[in-house]
Amino acid sequence: MLLRLLWRTVILGLSVLLASIAVFAFMSVLPGDPAVVALGVNASPQALADLRTEFGTDRSAVAQYVDWSAGLVHGDFGVSYVTRAAIGPQLADRLQVTLWLVVVSMLLAVAVAVPAGIVAAVRHRRLDGAVVTGVSQLGVAVPSFVAGILLVDVFAVRLGWFPSGGWVPPAQDPAAFVGHLVLPVLSLGLVQAAVLTRYVRSAVLDVLREDYVRTARAKGLSPTRALLRHGLRNAAIPVITVLGLQIATLLISAVVVERVFVIPGLGSLLLDGVANRDLLLVQGVVMVLVLAVLLVNYVVDVLHVVVDPRLRRAT
Amino acid sequence: MSASAALTRRTRSRRGWDPAALVGAVLVSIVVVAALVSFVWTPYDPTLVGAGPRLAGPDTSHLLGTDRLGRDVFSQLLVGARTTVFVGVVAVGIAAAVGVPLGMVAGMGPRWLGQSVLRFNDVLLAFPALLLAVMFGAVYGASTLTAMIAIGIATVPSFARLTWSGTRQVLTTDYAMAARLAGRGPLSIALRHVLPNVSGLLLVQASVGFAIAVLAEAGLSYLGFGTAPPTPSWGRMLQEAAEVASVAPLLSVWPAAAIAVAVLGFNLLGDGLRDRFDPRLERRS
Numbered sequence: 001m002l003l004r005l006l007w008r009t010v011i012l013g014l015s016v017l018l019a020s021i022a023v024f025a026f027m028s029v030l031p032g033d034p035a036v037v038a039l040g041v042n043a044s045p046q047a048l049a050d051l052r053t054e055f056g057t058d059r060s061a062v063a064q065y066v067d068w069s070a071g072l073v074h075g076d077f078g079v080s081y082v083t084r085a086a087i088g089p090q091l092a093d094r095l096q097v098t099l100w101l102v103v104v105s106m107l108l109a110v111a112v113a114v115p116a117g118i119v120a121a122v123r124h125r126r127l128d129g130a131v132v133t134g135v136s137q138l139g140v141a142v143p144s145f146v147a148g149i150l151l152v153d154v155f156a157v158r159l160g161w162f163p164s165g166g167w168v169p170p171a172q173d174p175a176a177f178v179g180h181l182v183l184p185v186l187s188l189g190l191v192q193a194a195v196l197t198r199y200v201r202s203a204v205l206d207v208l209r210e211d212y213v214r215t216a217r218a219k220g221l222s223p224t225r226a227l228l229r230h231g232l233r234n235a236a237i238p239v240i241t242v243l244g245l246q247i248a249t250l251l252i253s254a255v256v257v258e259r260v261f262v263i264p265g266l267g268s269l270l271l272d273g274v275a276n277r278d279l280l281l282v283q284g285v286v287m288v289l290v291l292a293v294l295l296v297n298y299v300v301d302v303l304h305v306v307v308d309p310r311l312r313r314a315t
Numbered sequence: 316m317s318a319s320a321a322l323t324r325r326t327r328s329r330r331g332w333d334p335a336a337l338v339g340a341v342l343v344s345i346v347v348v349a350a351l352v353s354f355v356w357t358p359y360d361p362t363l364v365g366a367g368p369r370l371a372g373p374d375t376s377h378l379l380g381t382d383r384l385g386r387d388v389f390s391q392l393l394v395g396a397r398t399t400v401f402v403g404v405v406a407v408g409i410a411a412a413v414g415v416p417l418g419m420v421a422g423m424g425p426r427w428l429g430q431s432v433l434r435f436n437d438v439l440l441a442f443p444a445l446l447l448a449v450m451f452g453a454v455y456g457a458s459t460l461t462a463m464i465a466i467g468i469a470t471v472p473s474f475a476r477l478t479w480s481g482t483r484q485v486l487t488t489d490y491a492m493a494a495r496l497a498g499r500g501p502l503s504i505a506l507r508h509v510l511p512n513v514s515g516l517l518l519v520q521a522s523v524g525f526a527i528a529v530l531a532e533a534g535l536s537y538l539g540f541g542t543a544p545p546t547p548s549w550g551r552m553l554q555e556a557a558e559v560a561s562v563a564p565l566l567s568v569w570p571a572a573a574i575a576v577a578v579l580g581f582n583l584l585g586d587g588l589r590d591r592f593d594p595r596l597e598r599r600s
Binding site: 011014015018019022023026027137138140141142143145146149150152153157158248249252253255256259260270271273274277279282286289290293294297 | 335434435437438440441442443445446449450452453454526530533534537538553556557560561564567568571574575576578579582583
């Protein structure tokens with residue numbers, strides 16, 4: 001087990017390295033000189049040269065990469081070419097906002113999908129099970145941002161129950177924080193719940209057909225108890241994988257949903273960076289998102305080993 | 316109950332199409348037909364400003380009403396279907412053209428090669444379509460082309476992994492062994508034995524990939540990273556509709572419904588194809 005974890009950690013390290021090289025290489029193929037962008041075409045050659053030295057763009061690409069990636073290790077993402085502000089603190093601020101969205105949405109998705117998926121599986125030949133399956137199928141087809149737009153239409157514009165957008169930090173005003181969180185979390189969470197419901201359903205269906213569940217039933221356990229005692233742990237294994245993928249999806253969906261609700265998260269920072277041609281900032285946000293996805297995959301792998309004792313013996 | 320349920324499910328999948336798959340096929344056809352029709356006929360020029368009064372509701376002259384510039388919504392929706400299908404076809408095409416050979420080489424080549432391709436795949440998986448497209452947009456300027464390429468590249472890993480596992484399975488069969496003993500080269504085995512056997516699964520993946528492409532394209536054009544105006548796209552129709560949501564709430568419903576129809580169609584079709592082609596479903600349970 002230890003060996004397996006060690007191996008996975010090495011893979012994670014290599015993946016992060018490869019991803020950081022890819023992101024850096026991609027963003028530096030860009031035509032145009034950041035110094036010229038910052039000072040304009042009429043700047044004096046001396047000023048340009050000074051700024052290039054300040055930015056460090058007069059050095060070789062390899063030196064720049066080494067510098068940038070060494071900074072990443074202790075959270076230093078460099079200084080924006082456009083605003084001249086340090087990028088790391090901005091990323092940390094924005095990441096907090098996005099994490100609120102992602103984590104609460106994920107909790108909502110699990111809270112809805114696990115019971116719904118079990119109902120859909122246990123009663124899959126009855127009307128209520130079929131209805132759950134149908135609704136989840138429909139939910140999968142609606143992108144989060146579209147759900148967001150429609151929710152704003154109904155609950156913000158027409159009914160006025162919730163604000164149509166914006167963000168209040170939890171420390172500042174907890175009630176307003178929750179109010180602003182409701183619609184974005186619903187649009188992210190319900191769509192993911194639909195996706196997750198389908199996986200929970202098929203995982204539970206698979207487990208229900210297993211011999212050990214039949215044996216448990218034959219011993220006299222009620223269907224519910226048989227499922228709870230013997231089924232769920234087994235059904236959890238494929239579901240955990242999907243959960244990991246979904247956190248990654250949520251991070252990315254949040255980029256668009258943040259735009260819908262004007263939320264100052266990582267996604268807005270990314271899009272602002274692109275709009276202002278603040279490439280080092282874009283590079284930083286992309287790297288954080290990619291890093292998050294890789295980390296989530298790693299955690300999922302580790303969790304597999306924890307949930308499934310059979311994997312501990314392997315390797 | 317569970318055993319009999321398993322049995323019915325199995326016999327049904329052998330006998331014919333699942334009704335859900337048929338619904339999927341119908342929905343997909345609607346989108347494709349809308350796209351094809353838009354080439355020869357639309358009620359109005361979709362980019363014609365002032366084809367009717369601004370923000371008119373649905374009536375006989377404008378089936379789904381008009382937008383804030385007085386453009387006909389139904390015509391935009393039809394041409395938007397064209398954009399969607401086009402992006403889907405090209406993106407899935409790129410993904411298959413790169414992913415399938417990659418998966419085959421990984422599956423048939425030496426172990427280290429297979430493992431490196433899979434690791435490379437995992438890294439690529441960390442770059443979702445939307446993120447790649449935004450990066451491409453930042454560097455090369457956003458357009459339909461950058462969106463398609465980004466979505467295509469982001470879908471490569473799923474094709475590669477599927478082809479890899481399919482290839483490995485086929486190679487363990489007796490007929491593949493026989494072909495090798497008969498002196499057939501790897502290319503011949505790949506084309507004559509591997510490809511026909513994984514094509515069903517690839518078809519499933521293509522259908523699912525199409526759904527993903529539709530979602531990604533909608534998100535991108537909503538953000539302004541997809542198809543540039545004035546070419547209509549569902550995502551941008553949504554973005555424009557959201558700006559006038561307080562006066563014309565219906566306006567965002569049409570493109571939203573169109574996206575849902577397309578994604579639902581490709582998902583259901585993919586599920587139906589999977590019931591037919593996925594050998595794992597038969598072996599399990």
